Amino acid sequence: MNEPRRLLDGECSALERALLDAGVSYRSSPEVHTKTLAALGLAGSAALTAGAAGAALTGQPVLGSSVAAKLGWTKLLATFAMVGAVAGLPAGYFVWEASQERPEPPAAPVAPPAERPTPGLHATPAAEETASVSPAPPSGVEAEPSKPPARTARAPERSPAEQPAANAAALSAELLALDAARKALAAGNATQALTLLEGYDRAHPDGRLGIEAEVLRIDALAKSGQEGAARRRAERFLRRYPNSVLASRVRRFLDE
Amino acid sequence: MVNSYIDFIARVLRNAGTPPAEIDDAVQRTFITVARRLDDVRPGAEKAFLLQIALHVAAHARRTAARRREVPASEAVEMVESATPEQLTNQKRARQMLDRVLDQMDTDLRTVFVLYEFEELNMAEIASVLGIPRGTVASRLRRARADFRERVAAFDRVATAEVGR
Numbered sequence: 022m023n024e025p026r027r028l029l030d031g032e033c034s035a036l037e038r039a040l041l042d043a044g045v046s047y048r049s050s051p052e053v054h055t056k057t058l059a060a061l062g063l064a065g066s067a068a069l070t071a072g073a074a075g076a077a078l079t080g081q082p083v084l085g086s087s088v089a090a091k092l093g094w095t096k097l098l099a100t101f102a103m104v105g106a107v108a109g110l111p112a113g114y115f116v117w118e119a120s121q122e123r124p125e126p127p128a129a130p131v132a133p134p135a136e137r138p139t140p141g142l143h144a145t146p147a148a149e150e151t152a153s154v155s156p157a158p159p160s161g162v163e164a165e166p167s168k169p170p171a172r173t174a175r176a177p178e179r180s181p182a183e184q185p186a187a188n189a190a191a192l193s194a195e196l197l198a199l200d201a202a203r204k205a206l207a208a209g210n211a212t213q214a215l216t217l218l219e220g221y222d223r224a225h226p227d228g229r230l231g232i233e234a235e236v237l238r239i240d241a242l243a244k245s246g247q248e249g250a251a252r253r254r255a256e257r258f259l260r261r262y263p264n265s266v267l268a269s270r271v272r273r274f275l276d277e
Numbered sequence: 278m279v280n281s282y283i284d285f286i287a288r289v290l291r292n293a294g295t296p297p298a299e300i301d302d303a304v305q306r307t308f309i310t311v312a313r314r315l316d317d318v319r320p321g322a323e324k325a326f327l328l329q330i331a332l333h334v335a336a337h338a339r340r341t342a343a344r345r346r347e348v349p350a351s352e353a354v355e356m357v358e359s360a361t362p363e364q365l366t367n368q369k370r371a372r373q374m375l376d377r378v379l380d381q382m383d384t385d386l387r388t389v390f391v392l393y394e395f396e397e398l399n400m401a402e403i404a405s406v407l408g409i410p411r412g413t414v415a416s417r418l419r420r421a422r423a424d425f426r427e428r429v430a431a432f433d434r435v436a437t438a439e440v441g442r
Contacts, residue, residue: 024399024400025418027393027394027397028394028422028425029394033426034429034430034433036374036429036432036433037425037426037429039367039371039374040371040374040375040378040429041375041394041395042368042371043368043371043372043374043375044288044292044375044379044391044394044395045288045395046368047284047287047288047291047292047372048284048287048288049283049284049286049287049288049300049304050301052301053283053287053300053301053304053305054279054280054283056301056305057279057283057304057305057308058279060305060308060309061279061308061309061312264302265302266302266305266306266309
């Protein structure tokens, strides 16, 4: 049976060609690349109950180990960074390049704003610190959601050319911070993980990986003996992000 | 795997009907699901496995969107290859028009069309991924192409008529 020529390789009208080109030229954003790696890092950790993400989607039992477990989260990170480095600059280059081609301002977010973590989701640093140093504090340790977190000093205005590179650097820093917390948790040191997550919050009050950080925090709280605080955060997470990629894992945690 | 296939997966998800605003989540779901089932993947068959999962994710996203009676988010931010504002605007319009054409197509025809025309899979590969005979792939591709061309021609006629007013 002969394979017919692709429409784009043959004769087609100008409009057909334009539409076909549009279908072929679609690319993912650098941000989804990073977020996917972050999500896989969480999947590779012992965080919460393994397997819910896949099982919730496919309805099938989880049989395999994770990409991160096989390749190593750090290797994935390194691979990601190396790809950017070989191209000339780290991942930020692609952000910069994309932003140069688009009419939106360079700092315009790529991800839907609705997925951004809101200030209320995070505990205040002071409250979190209390939580992380006390092995089994009373349930009231968790910060009130209505209390806004302390903000870091406003950074000086950057030029449009500097902004994308700064965004990429911040995203890489977020990824590394979360990886450090994940490793601490995987090593059985939940208290250290909470401290690192606290540092993440302070360094990235509007972090783009806030949802991923929150899932790690829920797990760390539970593993540090603060089951009540973990459950409350989990319930709040599901109210705010019922359709998040990580929601099914949080649900599984609550169902246990 | 992420580095090698993320654009491929994002494109398949997009062209298979995942609402634009949900592409990021859908990409993550696809890779997480594959990660959880990595032991099921035959060596060398990673791309096909990813593709199967992505099509499943896209179908799930379409059903969910239909249940919510959502209007497709045509204004979602997307990455396009373009150099000038004019080209970018044209590409954006073309993308929106393509969405409308694909959304009107039968899902089975659309899937074969997308995999053959955009992803350049051959018929045997498509048959393997979809679990259907190769003859069925050929038949669906023929019908999909005719359908696509008819719908695009209809758009063209409408545009010409509007310009002529």
